[in-house]
Amino acid sequence: MTQYVSAYPHGQTTVRHLLSHSNGLPADYKFFDPYFAKDEVRTTQAMLRVVAKQAPAPSFLPGTRYEYSDMGFDVASLVIESVTGQSYETFLKQRIFSRLGMNHTYARPARLADWKGVRTLGYRWRDAAWQPFDVFDMEGFLGGSNLYFSALDLGRWASANAARTALPAAVVAAGAHRNLIDGKPSGITGLGWHCDDTGAHCYYTGTLNAFHSLVYWDRARNESVALVINSTMPPWQVITLQRNLVDALAGRPVRLDPPTPFVGFSRETQSGAAGTYVAQGIGVATIEADSTSSTGLSLRVDCGLKFDMFRVSRDVFYVPGTDYWIAFGGHTQPTTLYLRSMFLDATLSRLPDQAQPNACK
Numbered sequence: 001m002t003q004y005v006s007a008y009p010h011g012q013t014t015v016r017h018l019l020s021h022s023n024g025l026p027a028d029y030k031f032f033d034p035y036f037a038k039d040e041v042r043t044t045q046a047m048l049r050v051v052a053k054q055a056p057a058p059s060f061l062p063g064t065r066y067e068y069s070d071m072g073f074d075v076a077s078l079v080i081e082s083v084t085g086q087s088y089e090t091f092l093k094q095r096i097f098s099r100l101g102m103n104h105t106y107a108r109p110a111r112l113a114d115w116k117g118v119r120t121l122g123y124r125w126r127d128a129a130w131q132p133f134d135v136f137d138m139e140g141f142l143g144g145s146n147l148y149f150s151a152l153d154l155g156r157w158a159s160a161n162a163a164r165t166a167l168p169a170a171v172v173a174a175g176a177h178r179n180l181i182d183g184k185p186s187g188i189t190g191l192g193w194h195c196d197d198t199g200a201h202c203y204y205t206g207t208l209n210a211f212h213s214l215v216y217w218d219r220a221r222n223e224s225v226a227l228v229i230n231s232t233m234p235p236w237q238v239i240t241l242q243r244n245l246v247d248a249l250a251g252r253p254v255r256l257d258p259p260t261p262f263v264g265f266s267r268e269t270q271s272g273a274a275g276t277y278v279a280q281g282i283g284v285a286t287i288e289a290d291s292t293s294s295t296g297l298s299l300r301v302d303c304g305l306k307f308d309m310f311r312v313s314r315d316v317f318y319v320p321g322t323d324y325w326i327a328f329g330g331h332t333q334p335t336t337l338y339l340r341s342m343f344l345d346a347t348l349s350r351l352p353d354q355a356q357p358n359a360c361k
Contacts, residue, residue, distance in 0.1 A: 004079040007045060009052035010062065015079055017062040018072035020179035020186060021321065024058025025071045026051065027294055041110040041140040044074040064182045066305050068320035070144030077143030088142050096167075097153075100160050104150040110140035122210025124232040133210040133232060145208065151228045154215050158224030161202070162217035167191075184305045187322040194323050196343050203342055205242070205323065214242050216342070223249055235316040236262075239325045239340050246342070262315035262327040263334050270297055270311060273328055277337040277348035285337060285348055299324070303360035 001008040001015065010024065017023040026032070029042075035050045036042050060067070077088040084091050089107045097105050109115055112135075124133035139146055149157070160166035175191030176199060189195055193202040203216035203225075214227040225245050233241070236257070244254040265273065271289040274297070278284050283302045287309070290298040297309040299319050309317045309326065317326040323341050328334035330350075337348040 001075070001079075004082045005048075005075060007048045007052070008075065009048065009056055010058045013058065013062045015076065016179075016190075018069075018076045018079075019190065019192070020181060021066050021069045021072060021188070022063050022179075022181045023069055023072045024060045024062050024067070025069050025075070026055060027059070027067050027069060029070070031055075036138075039138065041138050043110075043140040044071070044078055044143070047071065047141065048075070066181050066186055066307055066321050068308070071141075073144035074141045075143065089147075092147075100156050100166070102149070102153040102156050105153045106148055107142055108135075108139075108146050108148055110138055112137045120230050122230050124210050130231070135208060135211070145206075149213075149228075151226050154213065154226035154228065155224060158215045158217045158226050161215075162219050162222050162224045164219070181305055186305060187307075194342065201343070203242075212238060214245075216242070216246055218246075218250070221250065225249060235312045235318065235325060236327065236340075239342075243340075243342060260327070260329065260338070262329060262338070263332060264314035265311065265328075265332075266314070267296060267311075269332055272332045273297065273334055275333075275353075276351045278351060279346050279348040282339070282344070282346045282348060285339070287337070299326070300360065 001013045001018070002011060004015070013023050032042060032047055032050055035054070036046075080086075080088055080091055086094070092105075096102070112119075121132060122134045123130040125131075157166065164172065166172075172191070175189055178185040178187065178189055178195075180186070187194060189202070193204055195202040198220075200220040201216075201218050203214060205212065205214050207213075210230055210232050212227075212229040212233070214225065216225040218224065227242065227245060229238075240255060240257055247254050263273075274287050274289040276284060276286050286300045288298045288300070288306075289296065290306075290308075293308045295308045295310050297311075297317070298306045299309050299322070300306045301322075305321070307319050307321045309319050312318045315327055318324070319326060324344070325340045327338045329336035329338065335350050337350065339346045339348060
């Protein structure tokens with residue numbers, strides 16, 4: 001990395017580690033809150049200086065585990081700037097956006113007060129009213145976020161991927177397979193997509209406060225879906241909506257979820273969900289109360305990679321890297337695990353403690 005970005009503080013990290021979420025950088029931008037004034041713009045270069053001083057060693061050996069990292073992609077944008085001599089935004093406009101007619105895609109100004117023209121705000125329903133739940137101010141970094149797309153432009157991006165015209169063929173081939181981390185496949189390809197086993201159906205989602213988006217493409221049917229939301233929805237309804245849009249386009253029946261009494265958790269009680277759950281076709285899903293995880297819980301399917309679980313509401317968890325939405329049924333020590341993604345919909349049963357399988361090595 002240091003040959004491209006001399007200020008990068010961790011010598012063993014590679015570009016592939018950045019793009020596969022296996023780099024050991026601070027996992028959350030909140031890490032930087034004590035080191036910036038409220039009215040100070042945060043750039044990737046400035047955050048790297050903080051990392052060099054406050055976290056001079058990565059939190060784990062790069063390439064040995066998965067940990068979702070927006071900052072890894074911010075640094076990757078600096079690699080592009082170093083190699084091409086162009087700004088990241090200019091590079092994207094020339095190589096991708098202009099070519100695909102994505103004329104309403106741009107990088108936001110760091111200070112929201114400098115935004116010119118109309119800006120869509122984010123809202124959430126709270127205390128019987130819609131309240132602002134917007135993006136953060138003073139963000140001067142690009143790569144993992146802060147590029148803004150219209151729904152039409154996201155649709156153009158999705159359609160180009162379905163038609164194999166989004167990127168050069170050699171790039172598509174190089175990034176088509178799932179990243180390997182510690183010899184185990186991640187849930188994300190080298191180009192950052194969640195794909196089924198055929199590689200013909202791929203998508204990615206993004207969420208920040210009230211905003212949520214989906215880009216989905218079906219290469220077999222040459223179909224695509226783009227979704228942009230600027231007001232919060234109950235998490236389980238988000239994944240249902242996404243799947244219903246894809247099914248409706250393909251002519252398949254959509255679902256209406258019956259009311260399901262999911263178990264609610266707090267940070268203090270969520271360890272009760274730890275245990276082993278099984279279902280035919282899924283395998284063994286192990287939930288661990290994990291002191292090494294910033295979220296407190298982690299998920300491992302069979303003996304694959306371990307992924308942090310983020311509690312996005314009292315009764316729903318989200319798992320980056322797999323794009324799984326997880327909820328539990330029963331009681332505070334659940335008997336059932338509900339798992340849903342764009343490609344999976346499963347109900348797993350908890351094994352009794354005495355029937356727990358041997359731990360993975």
